Amino acid sequence: MDLTPPEPSASVEPSLKGFAVGVTSHRRSEDLIQALERRGARVLHAPALAIAPADQDGDLIRDSLGIIEARPDFCIVTTAYGMRRWLEVADTAGLGEDLQEVLSASSLYVRGPKARGAVRAAGLADVGIAHDETTATLVDLLLHDCGGRLDGRRVVMQLHGYTDTTQLARLRAAGAELLTVAPYRWVAPDSGDRLEILIEAICDGTLDVVTFTSAPAVDALFSTAHELGRYDALRTAFRGPVATAAVGPVTAAPLEDAGLSPWVPERYRMGALIKLVTDNLVQRQVKTLLTGCGPVELRGRSVSVAGEDVTLAPTALLLFRALFEAGGAVVSRTTLAQLLVQGAPGHALDMAVNRLRNALPDPSLVQTVVKRGYRLRV
Numbered sequence: 001m002d003l004t005p006p007e008p009s010a011s012v013e014p015s016l017k018g019f020a021v022g023v024t025s026h027r028r029s030e031d032l033i034q035a036l037e038r039r040g041a042r043v044l045h046a047p048a049l050a051i052a053p054a055d056q057d058g059d060l061i062r063d064s065l066g067i068i069e070a071r072p073d074f075c076i077v078t079t080a081y082g083m084r085r086w087l088e089v090a091d092t093a094g095l096g097e098d099l100q101e102v103l104s105a106s107s108l109y110v111r112g113p114k115a116r117g118a119v120r121a122a123g124l125a126d127v128g129i130a131h132d133e134t135t136a137t138l139v140d141l142l143l144h145d146c147g148g149r150l151d152g153r154r155v156v157m158q159l160h161g162y163t164d165t166t167q168l169a170r171l172r173a174a175g176a177e178l179l180t181v182a183p184y185r186w187v188a189p190d191s192g193d194r195l196e197i198l199i200e201a202i203c204d205g206t207l208d209v210v211t212f213t214s215a216p217a218v219d220a221l222f223s224t225a226h227e228l229g230r231y232d233a234l235r236t237a238f239r240g241p242v243a244t245a246a247v248g249p250v251t252a253a254p255l256e257d258a259g260l261s262p263w264v265p266e267r268y269r270m271g272a273l274i275k276l277v278t279d280n281l282v283q284r285q286v287k288t289l290l291t292g293c294g295p296v297e298l299r300g301r302s303v304s305v306a307g308e309d310v311t312l313a314p315t316a317l318l319l320f321r322a323l324f325e326a327g328g329a330v331v332s333r334t335t336l337a338q339l340l341v342q343g344a345p346g347h348a349l350d351m352a353v354n355r356l357r358n359a360l361p362d363p364s365l366v367q368t369v370v371k372r373g374y375r376l377r378v
Contacts, residue, residue, distance in 0.1 A: 017299060019208045020043075021208065021211060022044050023036070024048040024211065032213070035270075048195060064086070067181060070156075071106075072155060073153045073154050074150075075107070075158070077111065077158050078111045078223070083119060084121075086181060086183040112130060155179070206314075207242050208241075210238075238258075244261075244262040246262040263277065289327060291328075293361070298321065305360060316352065319339060329375060330373045
């Protein structure tokens with residue numbers, strides 16, 4: 001897979017004007033972001049994961065040696081990728097057989113079906129699974145099986161990018177002798193909460209597409225969403241207003257496992273990914289409607305009326321989009337009110353519509369249909 005971006009051109013058509021794109025990559029993210037921004041997109045960057053280079057695997061090897069020596073009673077496996085990488089690094093260091101033997105003798109608890117699959121692929125067996133894929137539930141299960149106390153018992157937790165310090169504290173409070181192993185590290189966002197911001201933007205539907213250039217980045221995003229209690233909302237958004245785009249089939253696999261249908265280019269290169277995202281957004285989400293005020297174009301989150309760009313606040317944009325999609329048909333007051341916060345009463349709807357009209361070049365574009373609702377003048 002080649003992540004080399006296309007050669008920059010002196011002039012790139014701003015075909016993504018009005019669209020918002022989430023970028024999760026760490027490696028070569030600047031190239032991807034610049035290519036999208038040159039095309040007019042607004043980019044929200046949240047590096048999900050960075051794999052430690054080979055010369056930084058020393059910590060993982062040292063932790064593995066300590067775990068082999070400690071011979072833990074329990075092992076908590078949080079991610080499939082982390083389990084696979086841990087075993088691969090151990091094999092490379094000549095510790096594979098010893099680690100396999102130690103893990104075989106311990107009771108393995110897994111955080112979801114994918115982690116279970118990685119454990120079983122390694123010839124190991126688990127004794128418990130958190131079906132909601134949260135570390136909290138996994139710790140609940142372990143404590144329940146041990147009668148609430150772990151005095152004198154050794155517990156290994158395989159860490160992932162979103163370290164749930166609360167669960168580590170719970171294990172220690174129960175008397176566990178806690179060991180941790182981090183098979184990979186995540187790049188710390190500058191603000192400390194950039195990935196959480198991306199997740200909220202996805203759940204709120206304020207992005208048009210999120211791009212992925214590695215499968216671990218998908219796992220990192222999903223893991224963090226699980227821990228934040230936002231996974232269901234995230235997946236619902238990805239099935240609805242927010243598309244996903246993956247650079248190749250390996251990256252797309254965890255998205256497809258989650259029941260999603262990512263956009264995947266025929267050539268697994270960053271340039272092809274950028275072109276696919278651009279083409280799909282323009283073809284699927286740029287719409288034009290002929291009205292009595294001239295042609296109206298809806299492009300992502302931007303609106304133009306008779307060639308004049310219009311800036312609409314989020315609520316006004318929601319109302320306008322509903323009227324636009326109706327194509328001139330009447331949209332009931334009840335339907336429009338439901339787009340406002342907690343289904344605002346009629347007076348609040350009237351005020352919101354007035355603000356929408358005042359933001360348009362010609363307020364008459366939005367017509368009132370007495371006792372019924374509103375429509376666009378087509």
